[in-house]
Amino acid sequence: MLHEEVVGRIRDILLDGEIPPGARIPERELCDRLQISRTPLREALKVLAAEGLVQLLPHRGSRAAKLTDKDVRDLFEVCQGLEALAGELACERITDAGIAEVAAAHAAMVQHYREGDLIQYYRGNRAIHEAIVTAAGNPVLAGLYASVTARIRRARYVTPMTPQRWAFAVSEHEAILNALQRRDGAGLAHILRAHLRHKREEVLQAGFAETEASELALRIA
Amino acid sequence: MLHEEVVGRIRDILLDGEIPPGARIPERELCDRLQISRTPLREALKVLAAEGLVQLLPHRGSRAAKLTDKDVRDLFEVCQGLEALAGELACERITDAGIAEVAAAHAAMVQHYREGDLIQYYRGNRAIHEAIVTAAGNPVLAGLYASVTARIRRARYVTPMTPQRWAFAVSEHEAILNALQRRDGAGLAHILRAHLRHKREEVLQAGFAETEASELALRIA
């Protein structure tokens, strides 16, 4: 199995919350499961530790990284900055076809909103943000964004999504699409920053659950 | 030797340009030199590959990553965004003592400018930018910034530093310190962006040397 493959597999295991934050990473078990020896596994763990997903304790094994409140705040802060930058660049560089794609993704997301399908809505939401980052045409930026959002998602926070909040988030997304269509870089950056700030507020206000992450526990009050 | 230690040592070797970009990384040789076996060395190389400093070619060894023109552009773009964000945050969070420190560093840098000591000037310059990032109080941001600047520095570009440019750069730094002292976040972000944009222009206009990096080849026209 290729090195990159192993890193990806373990990253997915961590992001799926199969190994909850703070939990010990069972080396032997993962070796058996992935049918590899400890050498490539440990290489992967070092890489993931550099990414911030794994915490290495000398002579005491490795654990899935645990996010503090401060970590989440910091990550959101950086994410905001990266998305704002991506928005500005995207406005300069996105093609008309690219805008059409984002518009389509937006429409699909709104449809999920209308149907009240929160899971699909979140998926569509993420797709739009990623499309904007991709449209920025900067692989370095895209890489950092991926790493930061991965760590954030790892937090598996639980925000009580009220109808008001949801409607507001959708309206923000309307504004995002609008700014992109007008290629208003500064405006898009501004909206994205506000959008992320609101999301962060929700998360920090609600606290976030670092427990068994298999249950998504998304509820609408 | 500790894992982190090995990663640091090799990172330094790469940043010092001891192994020039594009050159093969001699595994055996480094093992002898660092007095370690291939296992920890290869672990370090994977980590550095994830950081973008090393390029792994399957079944064909690893090379010091080579930066294209586009890479440099992308890195500068991201660096701009990160510094702008750091500036805004620093204005909110920096203490008076912190401002005093930056002011002192600035004064030292100006002194080096007056003496015409370009090397020391660059060192002071870097110290100021790093101090601002530190003052932002966001370790995630600081980490990304470190990684991006490391990769940029690796390019070892050669810019013909004219007296005009140098004077202008110093004036920009005056403005940076000023905005920080006024805690004008938006203003500081704006200046930092412009400052980095100018630097990038210089670099891309001049092209950059990917050769034997031991010679610094900084010259004043």
Place this chain on the structure above:
DNA sequence: TTCACCATTTTTGAATTCAAAATTTGGAAT
């Protein structure tokens, strides 16, 4: 002389092995 093909050597990627550190277990003393 040059090109192509095959054997040899080297290098890479990964499994195994080994020593040191940490954890657990069992027993003895209070």
Place this chain on the structure above:
DNA sequence: ATTCCAAATTTTGAATTCAAAAATGGTGAA
């Protein structure tokens, strides 16, 4: 019965080993 200490076991970190892939070199034919 509980606590403390020491022996045994497990786990970790790193060296060594091993198989496969790539590079090298040498020979023979055109």
